[in-house]
Amino acid sequence: MEFLQANLIYLIPVLGLIGIVVMIVKSAWVTKQDAGDDNMRSLAGHIAEGAMAFLKAEWKVLSYFVVIAAILLAWSGTLVETSSWVIAVSFVIGAVTSAFAGYIGMNIATKANVRTTQAARGGLAKALKVSFTGGTVMGLGVAGLAVLGMGVLFIVFYQIYVVSTGASVNGIEMEKALEVLAGFSLGAESIALFARVGGGIYTKAADVGADLVGKVEAGIPEDDVRNPATIADNVGDNVGDVAGMGADLFGSYVATILATMVLGREIVSVDNFNGIAPILLPILIAGLGVIFSIIGATLVKVNDDQGNVQQALNLGNWSSILLTALASYFVVGWLLPDNLELRGVSFTSLDVFFAIVVGLIVGALMSIITEYYTAMGKRPVSSIVKQSSTGHATNIIGGISIGMESTAIPTIILAAGIITSYGFAGLYGVAIAAAGMMATTAMQLAIDAFGPIADNAGGIAEMSGLPKEVRARTDKLDAVGNTTAATGKGFAIASAALTALALFAAFVGIAGIDSIDLYKAPVLGALFIGAMIPFIFSSLAIAAVGRAAMAMVEEVRRQFREIPGIMEHKAKPEYDKCVAISTKASIREMIFPGAIALIVPILVGFGFKGVFESTSSAEILGGLLAGVTVSGVLLGMFQNNAGGAWDNAKKSFEAGVEINGKTEYKGSDAHKASVTGDTVGDPFKDTSGPSMNILIKLMSIVSLIIAPHISVNNGGSHAGIDVKKQTEVPAQIAQAEDGLLYTNTY
């Protein structure tokens, strides 16, 4: 115990390392599996090649961005005392690690897909094992890299800035260490945004394009080898749903941990860990989450084709969550002193544990409600099914209405979660609630990622003309994957809201303001502008999918028209042309929305500096962030849930569904209407919707990074920071915050 106590800071990255070692073992196991016959290998090769081509093209563009941003960061880091040019190094490491996390996921997914197909020939149990192991590789890769990266960088910066200078762990030097570490998060989150948007545009352009001509016009099944867009569609699953999601969750995970660490610095903690226990806590919990995810993953299995896959996943998921919760109880008690205080709010270590539990409960409730709104057979999806019987338009009206409705209860839960976790442990409570929720990211991601692997496996089965029962088994996995994808998104948006709030609080502290007063005209104006950004961002993402899908439709129509014999299997379609369309469109179209997220906070933060007599630009930026957060959360839930509900409304027809006493199947008019809804929902749920949580967090992180530069303690000029003032910030705020909430007798 004493050894642990003395070396805790060094043990944390080891937890991440364990995750990576297990990942390598599991990855080797997947690679060792049978990849099927030559035809299957060739198809899988096409998919892997297309995916790699996309990643390379994306990386090329992003490398320019990383270099330019790093230079700017290095320069700006030298301007204020609370930062350093080292932030640029940290940023580059974050960006590269994030890209690498995406690569790991895509690499294993393009191997696991065809091996899952082959395994599915032997039964559901084997197929689940291969696909879920593929998902686990990705989950452990992302979470392991995050814990390892954050852990090691924190040790380095802590040594450089604090230990070597003998500075206080609550002072400006520690603030500097964390500000530099924030560069890692900025790198991760900005790559995540580009990857999510780019990947999302890619996958949906291909999917929508393939469906519109293939399923609707030519009447051939999904994933039919005659459809020229089918390879692009399967590549899309990997670059969007796998690589994009991997970068996304890597960024989220890191941002959540970082926000908690930044707030933790302000806590004067009398503990056995040199006073940095509140800073170490979130990353330790994350590290433990990796270990419990490994344990939980071993529980995910079914015995035969009748096995309940959802149940197996739930068992694994809940085991790792409960183990993490249990461990948190002991870890919190071990690490933290009995009494803590942050910005005038005092709380006990037990309160911190309760805040973690609030986070877990909010996450669980969000998942349950998301499932209700997107699952087959429940009222929301059934209402869309029913409205499909009167045509395309009523199907769309139904889906939009359900999507909007689905924001109500989650918003109330979220607001209650914010207020309750704050009530337990102040702003640290809000942040640690988010960290608790994200602790089992490795498991969450494994569950999320196995879906697209199974989807791809089904595509390969279809294209290789394997027996029907193979496709039936992968379809069973894919259907479960649709639900887990929806609940995963509900989870992501909830954690983003809490993380954004924590980052918001961290920003307020560093910017030295003590309120964000909506009653001031410029703040209210900024709230409007902020709330508009998720709309324009979604518009750009959706329009990009629409445009790229149209180009895809025209290309597929052209090939059907100009290459005779495709329909009779006598000629091969030009798959690569469709792959090229998606790649080019997605790379081109991801830039502008991504730039908005990065540039707007900078423009507002610096542009309004000193413009208004007593509304600081930091306060205006705070109003902007509040607007982005609130509207991003709502639009994210709306789009994710509407998209999920439309998807499953369409799927309901596959098994046949009763409308007004008549059973309707695939091919009926009602089914065609439901396909329209599904197609509209595609960019909602896989492009713009899941980008919302990254948008919110990225804008908060950018603000946090520029906070020292626009700090009101900074007197409007870069030079000559009053160090004393800086370190006094918490005390200043404490006063304003005094009664910020009910006291902690609660």
Add this chain to the structure above:
Amino acid sequence: MEFLQANLIYLIPVLGLIGIVVMIVKSAWVTKQDAGDDNMRSLAGHIAEGAMAFLKAEWKVLSYFVVIAAILLAWSGTLVETSSWVIAVSFVIGAVTSAFAGYIGMNIATKANVRTTQAARGGLAKALKVSFTGGTVMGLGVAGLAVLGMGVLFIVFYQIYVVSTGASVNGIEMEKALEVLAGFSLGAESIALFARVGGGIYTKAADVGADLVGKVEAGIPEDDVRNPATIADNVGDNVGDVAGMGADLFGSYVATILATMVLGREIVSVDNFNGIAPILLPILIAGLGVIFSIIGATLVKVNDDQGNVQQALNLGNWSSILLTALASYFVVGWLLPDNLELRGVSFTSLDVFFAIVVGLIVGALMSIITEYYTAMGKRPVSSIVKQSSTGHATNIIGGISIGMESTAIPTIILAAGIITSYGFAGLYGVAIAAAGMMATTAMQLAIDAFGPIADNAGGIAEMSGLPKEVRARTDKLDAVGNTTAATGKGFAIASAALTALALFAAFVGIAGIDSIDLYKAPVLGALFIGAMIPFIFSSLAIAAVGRAAMAMVEEVRRQFREIPGIMEHKAKPEYDKCVAISTKASIREMIFPGAIALIVPILVGFGFKGVFESTSSAEILGGLLAGVTVSGVLLGMFQNNAGGAWDNAKKSFEAGVEINGKTEYKGSDAHKASVTGDTVGDPFKDTSGPSMNILIKLMSIVSLIIAPHISVNNGGSHAGIDVKKQTEVPAQIAQAEDGLLYTNTY
């Protein structure tokens, strides 16, 4: 001049009265026109009957609401010193006047429709004259009643509470007079919400239902007499687009004037009007707007069938706006002292004039941008047209994307308008900007209302089998009407945003709080909940339309199936059954969304009273209102503009449109896809979208009404208000507000 000066307060209602007299004259003129042959009269009779049946059913339900609300208001009015039971009387008058304004519009519209049809036989010039005169009757009715009602009630309450007691015009007695007057606005706005939602559900259920079976399934034209839902559809134009809109604009107009008056009370004004010039100014400008609208209306005419209707409308509109702006310059100089101050912001009378100009510019820019996003031939609509060629789904994706995009520039303009008008004249500037924008409501409404009259006229022409050129003429009017409807909505949402902000400021003053700090967890939580309300409200409204439309579709299908000979004109469809479906559905479905708007502020205001140690329930309610306003404005613009763009994308096919070098007409697949978009857009643009501005304002007014009860100066108990504290509010705030913005050297 001296006489004017001494009797200004009595002259203001006379301006309203002049409007009403002119309205009566014009109404008599319309009634005198030829109503055509027996067949036309009979159809028009069916429409008028159905519309009246709806109004009666609606009034019956609303009368319960009015009685209950009045009792509650009377009771609560006795609890605080700044109110009185008289507020209930004021409320009932507001509700009845609003209903009456809707009735006037509907009465004239159901007369003008058939007379426009008959006039159209003689040429476009005559048809425009009849339909626009019908619109003018409605516009003058609404504006005249508002100015007359507000003017007379203000005289009465000013006499009772201030003059007869000899109290200060800036003190608590004047606050009481205006609080009681706020009851009038509450009555007007709550009837407006029910009328807009109820009418919106009615019209779109009928329209969607009629189109889906008639146009899409049976392949008969719009307004075909064989379609059982066609009478309901035409009734809908009157109850939704006319009566609903009349009540809506009556409420908006009143709320804007009221908000300015409430803020005006806080200004200590050394003028020749007993110190109440800042209170009288908004209502005087409104009265002058009525007169200038009468003048502007005389300019609206075309000479022959080749005349440009849009140009004629623009001439009338801009003349009345410019005349009002010019008059404002002199009126402001005459009324106001040179220097004024509100809550620590000082400004000159010229600054007030500039704020009015800002309002006019914001309104004009909003109209121009709305027109750009919804007009045929411009990039947005053309992009939807193009995306229709690849099917229903891409048409929907295109429309949603355009709708979201359309929020960007208007939001920036709005934010700039808020900040600039504030910069000129503080919060009074924001309020008076809205009042200036709304001054020519009579003209705006005339332009808005002639559209549905022409639409109905076209329907009657079609159903009576009149010659093609008659329909061509009414279609020309209808097409212009579609654009004016869209720009009118852009205008409405902009004025609502400014009005809501003014009401928000008035609320803050009366509730005695000095900031709405987003950094407090309960305020941020409330911001989330508030922002969610427009989503759930829209969801309910859209879902109601979807459900009612489905019932309509089934009824129409049943009639086609069970009544043989309809298609061969041998049997008459049962129109009344369809009318009954729309009536019942709309009355039933309007209640819940309306109740949300009324009850949530009350729940939050009273429910959180004293719950948090130093976050008052008033501050939490402020956060809620900010959330509602920001999200309501964005969702309103999104829905109105997406709906308008889809509508005109569909209309583009009627004249034939070139896509990829091929001209596509009505009946093509691309056209069918565009009909889907139009149908989805229907509830967006005519039910939920235009309800957003009422929702925002109504929630603000409810908050204003309960503000004295939840005031922090009220010490958490109803009894024993510290009168001194109440009157000191402005001074207290002044300090906090000191540097609220750049000083007024600007």
